[in-house]
Amino acid sequence: MKQKKLLYMSLKALRAEFEKLFPDLCHIAQICDDCHTFVNEFSTWLRLCHKSSLTHETVKTWDFLLHSEGKCVEELSTGTEMYLSTISILYEFLKKGKYSDISPDAIMDIYCLLAGNRVSKEVNKQGMMSRWSSATDKSVYDILMQNKHRIISLLVDKIDKHSGSSRYFFPDGMSHEEKESQVALWWNDYRFHLAMAIRTPSELNMFLGNTLSEEQMSILSEARKKQMPFFVTPYYLSLLNVTGHGYDDSALRSYILYSRELVDAFGSIKAWEKEDRVVAGKPNVAGWLLPEGGNIHRRYPEVAILIPDSMGRACGGLCASCQRMYDFQSKRFNFDLDNLKPKESWSHKLHRLMEYFENDTQLQDILITGGDAFMSQNNTIRNILEAVYQMAKRKRKANLSRPEGCKYAELQRVRLGTRMLAYLPMRINDELVDILGDFKNKSLEVGIKQFIIQTHFQTPLEMTREAKVAIKKLLGSGWLVTNQLVFNVAASRTGHTARLRQVLNREGIMCYYTFSVKGFNENRAVFTPISRSLQEKVEEKRLGIMNEEQEKKLMDILMTSKDKGRDVGAFMKNNDLPFLATDRSVLNLPGIGKSMTFKLAGITPEGCRVLCFSHDKTRWHSPVINAMKDIYIVENKSIAAYLRQLADMGEQLEDYSSIWYYCFGETEPRFVLYQYPDTGLSVTNEITNLVYE
Secondary structure, eight states: OOHHHHHTOOHHHHHHHHHHHOHHHHHHHHHOSSHHHHHHHHHHHHHHHHTTTOOHHHHHHHHHHHHHTTOEEEETTTTEEEEOOHHHHHHHHHHHOOOSSSOHHHHHHHHHHHHOOOOOOOOOHHHHHHTSOOTTSHHHHHHHHHHHHHHHHHHHHHHHHTTTSSSOOOOTTOOHHHHHHHHHHHTTOHHHHHHTOBOSHHHHHHHTTTOOOHHHHHHHHHHHHTTOOOOBOHHHHTTSOOSSSSSOOHHHHHHHSOOHHHHHHTTSOOOSSGGGOOOTTSOOTTSBOOOTTSOEEOSSSSEEEEOOSSGGGSOSBOOTTOTTHHHHHTTSSOSOTTTTSOOHHHHHHHHHHHHHHHTOSSOOEEEEOSSOGGGSOHHHHHHHHHHHHHHHHHHHHHHTTSOTTOBOOOOOEEEEEOOHHHHOGGGOOHHHHHHHHHHHHHHGGGTOOEEEEEEOOOSGGGOOHHHHHHHHHHHHTTOEEEEEEEEOTGGGSTTHHHHHHHHHHHTTOEEEEEEEOOOSGGGTTTOOOHHHHHHHHHHTGGGGOOOHHHHHHHHHHHHHOSOHHHHHHHHHHHTTOSSOOOOEEEEEETTTEEEOEEEEEEEOTTSOEEEEEEOOTTSOOOGGGGGOOOEEEEOSSOHHHHHHHHHHTTOOGGGGGGGGGOOEEOOOOOOGGGSOOOOOOOBOSOOOSBOOO
């Protein structure tokens, strides 16, 4: 059946489809007096049909749904109990025709799972990716320049209106043309964009040529009333297309324009990562004891996140699907940039935080983030990196006196998390590059081997000429640059993620994670069902999979090349690879980390899928994981609702027709670049800073 016809069918029409395709199943429902009997009869029917019409994949899916039927499980993200009742829903629908209590979306999913056949599509790789423009394509670039000129003119008016309240002002007597020339010079200074950031709905609409709809303005106005922060730089606004023709900028808009669900939820948002909810003196849900102040977040034995008390608690913009929206809600993160500058007490706290790392037996990897690591001033970044270097040096020296089998793990990897390459690439100035280069050169002497800028490009439209310059500078410092993508609705369209990988790879950036949007209700508008992530992996990402020999050649390029963009691009061309599939598709599970290992356990009456996850067995977890049973997560949107969104965006729904049949996932192995190097140390089995029974 055509997808578009299916998605708009009523329950009555769906009942007729069941009668047509599964008359024997409909008859079974009619003669069964209760649901328990129907479940048993359905199981028998399934076995009989397997011999004639149902595929192995279909039977495997329904076997687990039958196994899960009637279970009472805890939905981990909300902590609420729920009963799994997929077969009961089918029985009620076929037996009683109760159309009011069940969503058509639930019946559509059940129908497809019975009727369908999982067949991976043959993908036209060139056509799939060529749909999506990059910022340096001439047609896009011309519009960007028009946008820039329009915004510069508006900035002149803004500065004139607020003259004297900023470091950026015009001397008396300047003509409008001279003022525009001055703003064009300031445009290359990232501090100018931070100072001129748009913070209100009315100003945003003005800078977008008054093109926002009444509904969007109403949503943003409500957000302002609720004191929800809003912060967009002139540079990033210049990427949006207000002409009514040309490139599709949905992936940009979905990042800076808030949805009704997000605004309604703001004020009652909870931290999806339960391990981020820290009570002084008590372990987090992963068992880790952490220092006071919320500066360190931790889930795994080998990794810790460091969030400094600095401007790093802000960002170059507030992403609508931000995983730390909870912190912006509590105002621990904010855009009061002057007040976020480090206080005198920060240096003392930083020393204590380094002691925590120094005395930890298993730590190998520190991710300095926020907010955004590159929102911190250069001097702050220098001081933090120096503190990390001195800590690693002391830890290595202390190991000399520890016997074999009792040594502490030494620091192997330092990462800086930032979206500034997309939000404000002018931030990557020569002083910052020198700081990074100096840190790498001396840190190699104390055993640190991996230096990674972990960035976040969401769309090829963010790969501007300014971004390319910034990337080249960072790679020139000796650090690698990796990317994390949030797989929201706009980014999930066919070919979009593949094209982004291609654009990033050609600049020398390796992809790291493709994150599914966390499923809380505030993210409903941008949430993409997990089955689409799996579909993308199987039907699109597979085009960039390398063999073992190719991976070794790529690693040699990444470790030795002086021009990674050029040499990675040549590697792709020589090996006929449209992009490099080095990223893993994952969901951040509350409390236990990243995974994509799951089974479809149920479908709710609203049509949302219930997924049973287990943790990623390819990496080391906190021992708390051993006491955990299966993890159940309810998606906040049905597959049918997602497909209707895509239809509204102009997508050809037949391109997504196999989405229903991706019901089992397995976490992909880590690309060799993201594995820790072998240090040869005989490390103690003791795990410090952990409370676990």
